[in-house]
Amino acid sequence: MFKILLTHSLPQPGIEKLQQLANLEIPYPDGMGYDAIFEVIESYDGLILTGGVKIDEKLLDKAKNLKLIANYGVGYDSINTVYAKEKGILVTNTPEPVIEPTAEIAFGLMLSLMRKITELDRKLRKTPDFRWDFMQNLGTRLFGKTIGIVGFGNIGKAVARRANAFGMKVIYYSRSKRPEEIEKEFTATFVSFDELLKTADVISLHAPHTNDTFHLIGQKELENMKNSAFLINTSRGPVVDEAALITALEGKEIAGAGLDVYEKEPKVSPKLLEMENxxxxxxxxxxxxxxxxxxxxxxxxxxxxxxxxxxxVNVVNS
Incomplete structure (x- = not known):
């Protein structure tokens, strides 16, 4: 029977059929790190990988029987897919289920940041004499603003659809210009990366982490943004130079940032934790x-x- 290693417990309805037809083992329901996977991988035919654990050449060499890595998520930058292919190991991901919830978080961060929802929630709870004056606590409305979407794949388009509903102007930058019918569907305009940086009121990042996108947003890019602009990152932490971002926030070069991912994840910079914006x-x-x-x-x-x-269907190293 096909023997599968699952590195973390998953919702039961999602794996019931697989459990009936394969030998699915979950030795550590709360999660396995690199060393734990390396210790046992040799006897498995399949691997369901969670949590972005690094799958390198050393581990793949140990995995003598491995035929398939099913990555639980859309991002697979932790897996050496090229070497896996050389070893005859297919790698898959799960792009469709992540589209809408990721777009929701991007917009949630945008709303929380621009309308100061989380900042004012904290202050209201902790400040006994909190001021309710109508010219205090001013945020920035989304309606009429320009959102610049970097990466116009499925998630980027889902963000654009929400931006349309909020009455925002949508511009985007991607590796290639999308067909006219796609641009019409999402009322989106293709612009250069430089123009997007200079004109967007809020920039939402939806690019994968590759060698080309490492520190895609750094000191130069942050300096090119409006002082009133906001940055949202729900893609991958290393897409943003976090040290440069902190400097830009401290110097008020941009208005604020909403982050769901971090360069040294799961570590979060103490300086970011201290910032109200x-x-x-x-x-x-x-x-x-x-x-x-x-x-x-x-x-x-x-x-x-x-x-x-x-x-x-979703093979990423064919």
Whole structure:
């Protein structure tokens, strides 16, 4: 029977069918790190990977029987997909279930930051003589503002759809200009990266972490943004130079930042934790019961398809 290592417990409805047709083992329900996976991987045919654990050449060499890595999530930058392919190991991900919840978090950060929701919630709870004066606590409205979306894939488009509903002007930058019908559907205009930085009132990042996107937003890019602009990152932490971001926030070069991901995750800079004009969440872009269940179904379907002698849909290293 096909033997599968699951590195963290998942919602039961998502893996029931897989448990019936394969030998699914969960030795550490609360999560496995690199060393724990390395210790046991040799005997497994399949791996369901959670938590972005690094899968490097050393581990792949140890995985003598491994045929498939089903990554529980859309980002797979922790996996050496090129070497996995050399070893004949397919790698899949789960792009569809993460689209809407990640877009929701991006917009949630945007609203919380620009309308000062979390900042004022904290102050109202902790300040006995908190002022309710009508010219205090002024935020920034979203209506009529320009949102610049970096990366116009499925998540970027889902953010654009929400921006349309809020009456925002949508501009985007991506590796390639989208077809005219897509731009019309999302009322979106393609611009250069430099123009996006200079004109957007809020920038939302939806680019994967690659060598090309490492520190895509650094000192130069932050200096090119409006002093009144906000930065939202729900993609990957290393896409933003965090030290440069902190400097820009301290110097009021930009108005604020909303972050769900961090450069040294799970570590968060103490300076970011101290700032009022920053909204922070602990990488919860896909953290809903519905999306977690759908992601479990997706990895199960990938493995079951592979076991049936067919190629799974979401292979990332074919």
């Amino acid at each position: 920053v909204v922070l969440t602990p990488h919860i872009g896909t953290t809903t019961l519905e999306s977690r269940t759908d992601m479990a179904i997706s990895v199960s379907e990938s493995i079951l398809t592979f076991m049936d002698g067919k190629t799974p």
